[in-house]
Amino acid sequence: MHRLDFPDCLPLQDEEIAHFRDSVGRFLDRHATPEVIDGFREAGIVSRGFWALAGRQGLLGLCTAQAHGGAGGDFRHEVVLIEELGRRGFEGWDVTLHNAIVGPYLESYGSPALKQRWLPAMASGAAIGAIAMTEPGAGSDLQGIRTTARREGGHYIVNGAKTFITNGQNADVVLVVVKTDPAAGARGISLLAVDARGTPGFARGRNLDKIGRPASDTSELFFQDMRVPTDCLLGEEEGRGFYQLMEKLPQERLILAVQSMAAIEHILGITLDYVKERKAFGQAILDFQTTQFALAEMKTEACVGKAFVNHCVAEHLEGRLDNATASMAKYWLTELHGKIADRCLQLFGGYGYMNEYPIAQAYRDARVTRIYGGTNEIMKLLIARSL
Secondary structure: OOOOOOOOOHHHHOHHHHHHHHHHHHHHHHHOOHHHHHHHHHHOOOOHHHHHHHHHHOOOOOOOOHHHOOOOOOHHHHHHHHHHHHOOOOOOOOHHHHHHHHHHHHHHHOOHHHHHHHHHHHHHOOOOEEEEOOEOOEOOOHHHOOOEEEEEOOEEEEEEEEEEEEOOOOOOEEEEEEEOOOOOHHHHEEEEEEEOOOOOOEEEEEEOOOOOOOOOOEEEEEEEEEEEEHHHEOOOOOOOHHHHHHHHHHHHHHHHHHHHHHHHHHHHHHHHHHHHHOEEOOEEHHHOHHHHHHHHHHHHHHHHHHHHHHHHHHHHHOOOOOHHHHHHHHHHHHHHHHHHHHHHHHHOHHHHHOOOOHHHHHHHHHHHHHOOOOOHHHHHHHHHOOO
16 A cells, blocks of 8 residues: 555554554455445445444554553554555544544553543443543634533533534543633643543534535534533633643644654555546656656655654654644645645546535645644744754
8 A cells, every 4th residue: 555665664564563554454355345435425424333333343442452452552553554545545433543542541541440431442442432621712822712610529520512523423422621720721621531421511513514525524512501411521720721731732734744744644545546547649647747746746755754744653652752843844845635636636626616526525634634732833833842
């Protein structure tokens, strides 16, 4: 599936990782055929049955400790899964959010009871995870959230609303960012692991209609006097939520960079296949110098991006990836993703504008990458602080 002829970083060249990649590829080729993926897109959601299949294959809870029911792997395994999904154009199955964002929050900050309750179920596919940060009036500005959690005896009373929540329709456990002390700014933010399975006061809104990533269930969530036990707090005390989020955001942003890199490889691959076959003026489109130059430029840019992603992955595995560098990776790779999707669609000509061609879907899917996980404008502000 590699089309760049560019090596992985050394940690990903490990023999065990290569075997894992083969296993992931075989699973996806068997269970995530283009017809199956199209079905998920039409339904607007990846079926729970597919999640359960992935759990039985050992693709859930990849970096969760075996003591908590997971596979006991590390971030390399998550990278491989991201890459194999991206190189097949399987957008919208937000397993990496489940595995490498929600899982680590619970494992790092959850009580032993919370870990036992949710992590084994997440590893099997019996429970699906989501994280709820964004609100109708607060996106990148986490300190501006208005969802509150007021302590009353052994419970928090949660009121508010969240929007654009990935895995929102499927989710069983939602990590909800709340204000436990509305007057304390960042020190008043906490995280609660909320049971979304029929708890009174919790409601899901509609599955939102998006211009891209249609297989990803993306929802509004509502909380009205929802009673959440106080032992669902992440961390030993209130007010640690903002710092917990800041500690985990570099990995989230690196994930987005890896996803965009994998999508770039997919886009270049389907474009190269097309220009080799499509003819104009009696010759293949690839034979035109303008096409060759465009693809040469894009391959060069993609390889530069791959080198940077390799560096960031290696740094992260050593615990050295800082927030500014992760922000650079998210910003630069997602910008490149959109640029290459646009240029490749142009090489398809009129067919690129037709939904039946995969480049059209890839073009739409690329657009949100510059928005979610923190807009690229916010990434630039974070990078500027390091100057």
